[in-house]
Amino acid sequence: MNKTIVAVSTPLGKGAISIVRMSGEKALEVALKFFNCKGQVEPRKMILGEFDLGDAKEKCLMVYFKAPFSYTGEDVVEFQLHGGITVTRMLQERLIEGGATLAEAGEFSKRAFENGKISLDEAEAIIDEINSESEGELRSALSSASGKLHEKIRNLQNQLTNLLAEIEVSMDYPEEDENEIVRDSIFEKLQQTQRELEEILNNAKQARFIKNGIKIALVGKANVGKSSLLNALIGENKAIVTSTEGTTRDVVEGSIDYNGIRLNFYDTAGIRESDNDIEKIGIEKSKKTLEESDLVLIIYDGSENLNKNDENIKKIIKKPFISVINKQDKLRKLKPQENEITVSALQKQNIQQLKQKIFETIIKDKIDFNGLIVTNERQLQHIKTAKKQVDEIFKVKNESLEILSMLIKKVWNELGKITGETENEDIISVIFSKFCVGK
Ligand SMILES: Nc1nc2c(ncn2[C@@H]2O[C@H](COP(=O)(O)OP(=O)(O)OP(=O)(O)O)[C@@H](O)[C@H]2O)c(=O)[nH]1
Ligand SMILES: [Mg+2]
Numbered sequence: 001m002n003k004t005i006v007a008v009s010t011p012l013g014k015g016a017i018s019i020v021r022m023s024g025e026k027a028l029e030v031a032l033k034f035f036n037c038k039g040q041v042e043p044r045k046m047i048l049g050e051f052d053l054g055d056a057k058e059k060c061l062m063v064y065f066k067a068p069f070s071y072t073g074e075d076v077v078e079f080q081l082h083g084g085i086t087v088t089r090m091l092q093e094r095l096i097e098g099g100a101t102l103a104e105a106g107e108f109s110k111r112a113f114e115n116g117k118i119s120l121d122e123a124e125a126i127i128d129e130i131n132s133e134s135e136g137e138l139r140s141a142l143s144s145a146s147g148k149l150h151e152k153i154r155n156l157q158n159q160l161t162n163l164l165a166e167i168e169v170s171m172d173y174p175e176e177d178e179n180e181i182v183r184d185s186i187f188e189k190l191q192q193t194q195r196e197l198e199e200i201l202n203n204a205k206q207a208r209f210i211k212n213g214i215k216i217a218l219v220g221k222a223n224v225g226k227s228s229l230l231n232a233l234i235g236e237n238k239a240i241v242t243s244t245e246g247t248t249r250d251v252v253e254g255s256i257d258y259n260g261i262r263l264n265f266y267d268t269a270g271i272r273e274s275d276n277d278i279e280k281i282g283i284e285k286s287k288k289t290l291e292e293s294d295l296v297l298i299i300y301d302g303s304e305n306l307n308k309n310d311e312n313i314k315k316i317i318k319k320p321f322i323s324v325i326n327k328q329d330k331l332r333k334l335k336p337q338e339n340e341i342t343v344s345a346l347q348k349q350n351i352q353q354l355k356q357k358i359f360e361t362i363i364k365d366k367i368d369f370n371g372l373i374v375t376n377e378r379q380l381q382h383i384k385t386a387k388k389q390v391d392e393i394f395k396v397k398n399e400s401l402e403i404l405s406m407l408i409k410k411v412w413n414e415l416g417k418i419t420g421e422t423e424n425e426d427i428i429s430v431i432f433s434k435f436c437v438g439k
Contacts (some may be wrong), residue, residue: 002074002111004030004104006095009078010087010399018077018088022100023108027077028064030098035062037080041068044067049081053090059315060091072108073115104423113420121150124379149379152200153418156193160412163189167405179401186404187397190390194223205251213255213262214362217289219317221309222246222270225326228266228345229299230254233413234353239267246270247284261362272309287316288423295362296321297354302342303330322361324354377416386414 004024010017022030030040037049043066053059070076079091095211096102112118118126163186170182220224227239234254240247253265265299266289267284270391290296296317300310302325322376323340329347341357343350389411391405415421 003101005107006092006100007103008092022077023072023074026099027075030095030100031243033098041215051091053094058087072111073117103116119150121418138435150419153415157412157415159193162407163408169400171401197383200383213264215264215293216295217266217293218266218297219290219313222272223347224299225300226299227267230265232345232348232351233265246279247264249278251285259358271313297324298323299325299326300334302332302334303327305333322357357387373404382414382417386411
């Protein structure tokens with residue numbers, strides 16, 4: 001028999017209401033040791049009563065979900081109370097005294113999975129939802145929660161099942177030429193699987209942007225206004241600005257959310273020839289930041305003509321970039337070319353347009369929030385492995401049907417690690433341990 005578990009399900013300290021949740025066979029029994037109310041407790045009906053905390057009594061609401069009609073599929077009791085952290089903790093303590101056990105991280109959802117209430121993929125989407133910081137990420141988590149990825153991977157598994165059946169049948173009729181026809185047909189279908197896996201992997205790149213945000217390096221020669229631009233973009237005076245060349249030495253970071261996507265900006269030391277040791281280190285750091293970024297803003301001082309430093313910088317950049325001509329409030333010597341934008345970091349002109357340009361450059365119209373997005377590193381790894389396994393099969397096209405069949409089964413199993421179809425205890429435990437307690 002499963003233990004009856006308890007946890008606070010709402011973030012402690014935030015919000016006016018806290019929810020304490022219990023799940024397991026003894027949930028109602030434990031609850032009624034402390035909860036007094038008038039009238040009968042009926043499933044799915046909120047009931048007002050008093051909870052005996054020992055020293056005090058707390059007015060609260062209780063609701064009972066009878067198995068299997070609950071989140072976990074077990075008997076569930078939830079208390080809603082208005083008290084702050086202390087009262088919430090006390091209530092939880094009382095339930096533990098009464099026989100419940102403190103839940104481990106993710107245990108509620110693990111039970112929901114074990115009782116067939118949610119798929120493994122949905123469970124992971126719930127983790128993402130809990131941990132997500134920006135709106136875009138949340139939406140992608142929700143879209144996954146509706147089981148889209150799961151459905152897609154299930155379909156791929158079904159395709160493979162059909163293939164396996166086809167091979168199975170043909171092995172019963174081992175005429176030579178028949179076999180060749182089957183082989184062609186197998187590889188034709190396998191190619192479809194390969195394409196679909198590749199498509200999912202391409203989408204995953206976008207998902208990484210949603211989850212971790214985009215790394216944007218601000219580079220340019222000294223004094224063009226990189227630090228001023230960082231400050232303008234994040235709306236905060238984070239980086240030091242002076243009229244002296246070589247002000248910035250360390251990389252300064254600032255982030256904003258734009259259209260639900262996190263933009264992480266990195267202001268760097270101006271790149272130029274320098275004899276100063278500290279500045280040299282700063283310039284090395286700039287180059288490293290450049291390497292790690294997804295997008296680069298190359299900043300020019302529009303009030304001056306381009307010089308050798310500007311040209312050298314342009315040469316070392318091998319990433320997608322946007323040229324930003326700063327100081328448009330001053331005398332204009334540089335005319336914007338295609339894919340260039342003029343701004344004034346000092347007077348905060350065109351900053352909004354720059355953000356929009358950044359957004360469009362990275363995302364273009366590739367992100368489809370309703371589309372299929374893998375939000376999670378573990379799923380991604382399995383899809384990558386499955387794709388590799390399929391690629392390998394193409395390299396051994398002439399192997400016997402038995403061997404091909406075995407290799408295809410391997411792919412099936414790999415995908416099963418996402419849908420939960422292979423029910424390997426190991427992965428299941430790993431996933432659920434990532435939940436916060438109470439979910
Ligand atoms: N007129 C005008 N001046 C600007 C603008 N942006 C920056 N400046 C000035 O240019 C000087 C250098 O600005 P910073 O932001 O420190 O330039 P930086 O590129 O970070 O310089 P380093 O860190 O030394 O490489 C300061 O005096 C700023 O006030 C602008 O849009 N218009
Ligand atoms: Mg600077």
